[in-house]
Amino acid sequence: SLLNSINLLGICLSKLLTNSLNRRLYFGAMIKDLNELQQKGLTVSTFTGRLYFVFDLIASDNLAAHDLGGFQKNFNHGHFCRMCYVFYEDKSIPLTNISFLLRTEISHEIHLKQVLKSNISICGINDTSDSSHLIAFHP
Secondary structure, three states: OOOOOOOOOOOOOOOHHHHHHHHHHHHHHHHHHHHHHHHHEEOOOOOOOOOOOOOOOOOOOOOHHHHOOOOOOOOOOOOOOOOOOOOHHHHOOOOOOOOEOOOHHHHHHHHHHHHHHHOEEEOOOOOOOOOOOOOOOOO
């Protein structure tokens, strides 16, 4: 048989992740291991070569994705979408009748720097992502 993908599952009670030390320990160990898989690969005895990994998906519900990405965790005001800069007040307007900017890595980094300097939420960004040290990951 041919192996096309390997799925990793991380489970933790969300109440344990409200403590910043617990968050750093939980995500830090996981990210260290995932980065090592991407950099060093994995030797599998049935192959003559080495397998390298690339991560293309972190699956979660909307609240968990916002939490992991460092975005605001409420969806009833401001910039509630982690993909674009639509305002909550405009959420009911059909997409064909509205224009808004999509988030980019560059705009995210600019806003994140402002958040870290001022310690307030800007454009729906609250903090640095827990996965910011994962190779090739960007919220």
